[in-house]
Amino acid sequence: MHKAMEEEEEAALARERERLRQDQLCRARGLRFMGSVLLLAGIALIAFGSIGVLMSKGIVEFLKLLSPFNIINYIVMFVVLAPGLALKTWAHHMGQGK
Helix, strand or coil: CHHHHHHHHHHHHHHHHHHHHHHHHHHHHHHHHHHHHHHHHHHHHHHHHHHHHHHHHCHHHHHHHCCCCCHHHHHHHHHHHHHHHHHHHHHHHHHHCC
């Protein structure tokens, strides 16, 4: 009788662990989606901004914008893309169960 109760408790714990794992995977999917949306929005913002500079100020200013010596521009690009990358990384770790 005691052994049957232990087996039933173990089965209940296994079901609860599986339910929690499914919840975690669902949250990971949501985070991955939000990360993709933010990453796509950041890429679009950078692309439209670059095209805007090209159209309004010309090719010389556009090339200055993409110059490897324009460190501020690359820092701003990283700041714009960081939330999307962070969410996708977090989702990856949640999906792995870490």
